[in-house]
Each structure stands twice: as C-alpha cells, then as structure tokens.
Amino acid sequence: MEAIELLMTRRSYPRGSLIQPAPNRTELENILQAAMSVPDHGNLKPWRFVVIQGQGMKDLDGVLRAMYEGQVEDETYFNRFIQEIINTPMMICVYTALNTDHKVSILDQQLAGGAACEHILLAAQAMGFGGIWHTQDTEGALRQMLKMGEEDQILGVISLGTPKRTSAAKRKSFVDYTFEWSQESGLQPWA
Numbered sequence: 347m348e349a350i351e352l353l354m355t356r357r358s359y360p361r362g363s364l365i366q367p368a369p370n371r372t373e374l375e376n377i378l379q380a381a382m383s384v385p386d387h388g389n390l391k392p393w394r395f396v397v398i399q400g401q402g403m404k405d406l407d408g409v410l411r412a413m414y415e416g417q418v419e420d421e422t423y424f425n426r427f428i429q430e431i432i433n434t435p436m437m438i439c440v441y442t443a444l445n446t447d448h449k450v451s452i453l454d455q456q457l458a459g460g461a462a463c464e465h466i467l468l469a470a471q472a473m474g475f476g477g478i479w480h481t482q483d484t485e486g487a488l489r490q491m492l493k494m495g496e497e498d499q500i501l502g503v504i505s506l507g508t509p510k511r512t513s514a515a516k517r518k519s520f521v522d523y524t525f526e527w528s529q530e531s532g533l534q535p536w537a
C-alpha cells in the first residue's frame with residue numbers, strides 16, 4: 347500500500363469488531379519499532395510501551411472485576427463491557443516517562459508519546475490489522491495493574507487485532523479547517 351493511501355484510509359475499528367489474530371511477535375516488534383521513529387524533541391523517548399495479551403488480559407479481567415465490585419447496577423451490561431475489553435486480541439498501553447527537569451516542555455514530551463500511539467495504529471493498519479486508541483474506561487484498572495506512579499500518564503491504550511470486516515470511513519475535507527495567511531490579506535479561507 348502506498349504510504350499516502352495508508353494515511354488517507356486510516357480508521358479506527360471498535361474493540362468489539364477486533365478478532366484474532368493479533369500481530370505475531372515479529373509483526374509486533376516491527377510495529378513498536380515503527381513507533382520509535384516519531385518526531386521526538388530532545389530525543390528523550392518519553393514513553394513506555396506495555397503489551398497486554400493472553401494471561402495479561404485475564405489479569406486485567408480480574409482487576410476490572412475487583413475494581414467494580416459492589417458498584418454494578420446492571421450485571422448484563424457490566425459483563426458485556428468486561429467481555430469486550432478482555433476479548434481484545436492485544437492491547438498496547440502507552441504511558442509517559444517524562445523528563446520533568448529537562449528544557450523540553452512537558453507538552454512536547456506528551457505530544458511525542460501521542461505520535462508514538464499514532465505510529466502504532468498506522469503500522470498495524472499497514473500490516474492488515476485494525477485498532478483503536480482509547481484513554482478512558484481501562485485507564486484506572488491499567489494504572490492499578492501496572493503499578494503506575496502518580497506522575498505517570500496514560501497517553502493511549504491501543505487495542506489491536508484483525509477487523510471482522512474492513513470498510514472505509516467518510517472523511518471531511520481539510521478545506522474548512524485550513525487558512526492561508528499573508529500580511530496583506532490576513533487570514534483567508536483556503537481556496
């Protein structure tokens with residue numbers, strides 16, 4: 347696939363639509379290596395990747411159930427929620443390893459980690475897999491499971507697998523979001 351076609355057709359696949367196989371070890375290593383080539387101010391590599399699959403997913407199941415114990419009002423809904431998460435073929439948790447006393451800003455470091463999330467999605471899609479980027483719903487459980495420190499921030503929980511079926515997403519034109527600027531004319535809509 348041409349790189350530009352990959353970029354234009356990138357889309358998310360909801361967790362529930364992802365089935366096995368997940369990337370194998372070699373594919374996964376290539377995906378993670380692709381994530382190492384994101385723009386990175388100061389070359390700080392201010393991110394860490396944690397791969398969760400197999401037993402790790404069963405452990406996440408236990409942590410999620412323990413977390414919500416006594417608070418579940420609708421068992422059916424709750425079980426569906428948990429099943430969708432733990433049936434995800436693979437998750438990659440991307441979290442910060444920030445250099446707080448470095449001249450490179452925290453924002454720049456967070457953005458670099460966010461770019462790593464996107465490279466994971468793009469590399470996976472280039473190999474025929476599908477994925478989606480979440481920050482919510484498993485965040486608390488993963489923080490607990492991975493014994494993350496107060497200062498650590500989850501930048502993305504990237505679910506990966508094989509889409510049950512692939513389809514194109516309709517995208518808006520960049521035109522409404524783009525302007526051209528010159529001293530003489532100021533900000534002008536793209537035309």
Ligand SMILES: Cc1cc2nc3c(=O)[nH]c(=O)nc-3n(C[C@H](O)[C@H](O)[C@H](O)COP(=O)(O)O)c2cc1C
Pocket residue numbers: 356357358359478479480481482483501502515
């Ligand atoms: C930083 C970030 C965090 C996100 N977190 C969530 C999330 O917690 N839950 C969710 O449903 N979508 C989340 N999304 C949005 C999805 O990943 C996805 O982009 C969205 O469903 C639109 O689909 P598309 O990527 O095909 O356009 C997040 C996206 C980003 C960039």
